[in-house]
Amino acid sequence: MKKFFLIICAAILLVGCGNQVQTVPPLPGTLPNILTAPEKVDTDIYFDATVSMRGFTTQSAGNVYLTLPDLLGDLCGSMGTVNFYGFGEQIRPLDGRSYRQFTSPDVYTEAITAVANVVDRADTNHLSIIVTDLFESESDWSNVAQKIRDKFFANHLSVAIIGIKNSFSGEIFDVGLNAAKFNYNSFDNPDRYRPFYLLIMGRDDVVKNFLRKFNERQTLPNDTGYLLLSENLTEAASDFSNFELGDVENFYSDDTLGLDSRVKEFGLDNFNEAASFMFSWNYQPPLGACPLDLSAVDTAIENFSITGEEWTPLDKNDVRVSLLKDDRQAELFLVKVALTPEKSLAEDKLNFVRIKVMPTEQGYKLPAWVELWSVNVDGAAKNFDGSKTVNLTRVLGSLKDSIFMASSPALMNINFVVTP
Numbered sequence: 001m002k003k004f005f006l007i008i009c010a011a012i013l014l015v016g017c018g019n020q021v022q023t024v025p026p027l028p029g030t031l032p033n034i035l036t037a038p039e040k041v042d043t044d045i046y047f048d049a050t051v052s053m054r055g056f057t058t059q060s061a062g063n064v065y066l067t068l069p070d071l072l073g074d075l076c077g078s079m080g081t082v083n084f085y086g087f088g089e090q091i092r093p094l095d096g097r098s099y100r101q102f103t104s105p106d107v108y109t110e111a112i113t114a115v116a117n118v119v120d121r122a123d124t125n126h127l128s129i130i131v132t133d134l135f136e137s138e139s140d141w142s143n144v145a146q147k148i149r150d151k152f153f154a155n156h157l158s159v160a161i162i163g164i165k166n167s168f169s170g171e172i173f174d175v176g177l178n179a180a181k182f183n184y185n186s187f188d189n190p191d192r193y194r195p196f197y198l199l200i201m202g203r204d205d206v207v208k209n210f211l212r213k214f215n216e217r218q219t220l221p222n223d224t225g226y227l228l229l230s231e232n233l234t235e236a237a238s239d240f241s242n243f244e245l246g247d248v249e250n251f252y253s254d255d256t257l258g259l260d261s262r263v264k265e266f267g268l269d270n271f272n273e274a275a276s277f278m279f280s281w282n283y284q285p286p287l288g289a290c291p292l293d294l295s296a297v298d299t300a301i302e303n304f305s306i307t308g309e310e311w312t313p314l315d316k317n318d319v320r321v322s323l324l325k326d327d328r329q330a331e332l333f334l335v336k337v338a339l340t341p342e343k344s345l346a347e348d349k350l351n352f353v354r355i356k357v358m359p360t361e362q363g364y365k366l367p368a369w370v371e372l373w374s375v376n377v378d379g380a381a382k383n384f385d386g387s388k389t390v391n392l393t394r395v396l397g398s399l400k401d402s403i404f405m406a407s408s409p410a411l412m413n414i415n416f417v418v419t420p
Contacts, residue, residue, distance in 0.1 A: 027263065027352055027417075028304050028311040041127055041206050042083070043076035046118045047102045048132035049086040054108035055170020056196055061188035062167040064222050065196060066103045072129065073099065075213055079127075089114045091121055102131075105170075115199070116140070119147040124157060127202040127210060134197050134395055135174070141391075145398040148201070153406035158204040158230040159399060160211055160288055161197055163373060165223040168194035168386070175384050184386030192387050193222065195373055204230050211287045225369035226288030227396060229403045231410060233292070233359070235284040238412035240264040243279040246334070250275035250341075254419055264416040271347055276338035281412060283331040290400065293363030294333070297323055297411065300356040305346035314351075318343040321355060321414070337414060348420045355414035364404055370396050 047053075047069075056065040069084075076082045084099035086092050088110020094101075101107045113135050122128040136144055152159055169185040172194075186192035198214075200207055211226060218224060236242055239262040245253070250273050251266040259265055268275060283294070299321045303314040319339045326332040337355065345351040374392035375385045389395075403409060 025306075025309055025311060027259075027415075029302070029354055040080040041202075042081045042123075042125075043079065043127040043129065044083045044085065044123060045072050045076065045099070046085045046087050046091065046128070046130045047099070048088075048110075048113060048115075048130070049102075049108055050088050050110040050113045050135075051108055051171065052113070052133055052135055052173050053196070054105045055168040055172075055184070055194070056166050057103060057105045057108070058169045059167035059186070059188070062186075062190060062193060062220075062222060064164050064218075064220050065166045068131065069099050069102050071217060072131075073097075075210075075217060076127070076129070078213075079209075085118075086110075087114065087118055088112050089117070091117060116144045116147055119144060119151060119201075122151070122201060124151065124155060124202070127200070127206050129210075130199040130201075132197055132199060133195075134199075134389055134392065141395050142398060145395075145402050148399060149402035149406050152201050153229075153403045156204075156231055156407060157202060158207040158228065158232075159403070160200040160207050160229065161225075161227040161396060161399075162200070162211070162214065162288075163195045163197050163225040163227075163369070163389075164218075165190065165193035165195050165387075172386055175390060180384075182384060182386060186387065190221075190223070194387055195223075195225075195389055197389075204232050208235075208286050215287060223369075225367065225373065227290070227367055227370065228286055228288030229290075229399055229409075230286070231403070231407045233285070233289060233409050233411050235286040237262070238281065238410075239415065243281065243335075243414075246278040246280060248277045251277050251418075256419060257417065259417065262413070262415060266416055266418050268341060268345075268418055268420075271341045271345075274338065274340055276336060278334055278336045280326065281333045281335050282329070283333060283411070288367070291365045291367060292359045292411075293365075294323065294325075294359070294411075296360055296363060297321075298358045298360050300358070300408070302354045303344055304352045304354075305349040306351075307349075311352060314344070314346060316343055319353060319355065321357060323357070335412070335414075341418075345418055350420060351418040353414075353416055353418070356408070357411045357414065358408050359411065361404060364400070364409070366393065366396060366400055 084094040089112040167186050172182045241261040250269050254265045254267040301319045303317050304311040322336040324334040326334050375388035
């Protein structure tokens with residue numbers, strides 16, 4: 001999910017009994033920003049220049065990597081200014097069109113890979129793309145994951161990974177506990193192609209927009225895998241700006257406050273009777289979304305009421321959310337929100353209910369391609385397979401766990417006020 005922001009409204013006027021006017025302060029907390037990519041965004045592209053990447057440049061058949069510098073320059077140039085860098089342990093900027101040197105094996109001379117240093121340098125106002133084989137010197141990927149969590153996930157930014165199988169002929173280093181070195185040749189056999197990766201970091205809308213554009217331009221038949229780690233688990237905003245309201249009990253729609261379209265305003269017929277509303281929800285996963293088990297979901301629910309000029313949290317809460325599968329359409333669900341007003345709301349006051357619906361930790365999984373491309377090498381590298389990436393499941397799993405713990409990715413945000 002992208003950056004959150006407080007709804008800073010000009011004072012909202014509520015017309016009460018006796019034509020008295022009450023000033024309502026901004027709604028508490030934050031709402032997801034609108035999922036619209038900006039017209040222009042600067043991009044920083046970092047090419048891993050270590051020796052382990054050299055093998056991607058040495059074969060002509062089935063080679064997407066050789067076209068990558070121009071593809072990224074063209075695609076990202078259409079979105080804004082593009083800056084290229086090469087890195088090993090240190091990071092060096094590239095001038096002009098010198099980024100095209102990464103099609104030549106001669107430039108891959110660095111001995112140490114330090115993706116962590118690139119994450120440290122990355123500008124969170126830009127789109128950052130790291131081209132690498134996901135190898136980190138001294139196998140210190142946990143340090144990389146920690147830095148990504150603190151700099152990106154904790155600030156409501158997104159990370160995506162694109163994996164591409166590519167022809168390869170060269171050396172693979174530091175495999176297993178003995179740091180073994182292997183010569184590997186895929187020849188022109190797609191089953192033996194070795195993957196490289198794009199690690200993409202930035203604003204949620206920008207990252208999703210890049211994935212769509214890259215997918216459209218990827219015309220070669222090479223196997224490609226996408227993984228998106230985002231607070232927003234849907235392609236379109238899942239809030240009242242898109243919900244289609246259905247059956248309503250003891251509520252009625254109101255628009256006295258003129259709220260943001262993502263917040264629904266209800267009036268209440270009877271404070272002492274059960275109340276509920278339903279809406280249909282069409283789950284639209286974005287490209288690269290983690291597979292979800294929606295048979296069980298978690299909810300985070302907060303209730304507030306107006307006290308003087310401030311919103312005050314309420315201790316009482318019997319708000320319940322049910323997610324029901326609609327068999328008429330594959331990804332269509334019916335969502336029911338029910339509550340007993342006297343057990344959840346403050347009587348004769350303006351109330352605000354904020355609900356976040358999330359997958360469970362067990363129901364938030366990596367795409368199947370990740371495990372298929374991963375080889376676990378913990379000992380003497382007896383089961384090493386050059387067409388796979390060492391411990392890929394562990395590496396990407398650490399990122400998946402990081403965003404889940406840092407920001408609790410949301411399926412939908414149900415925000416509504418209840419007027420007195």
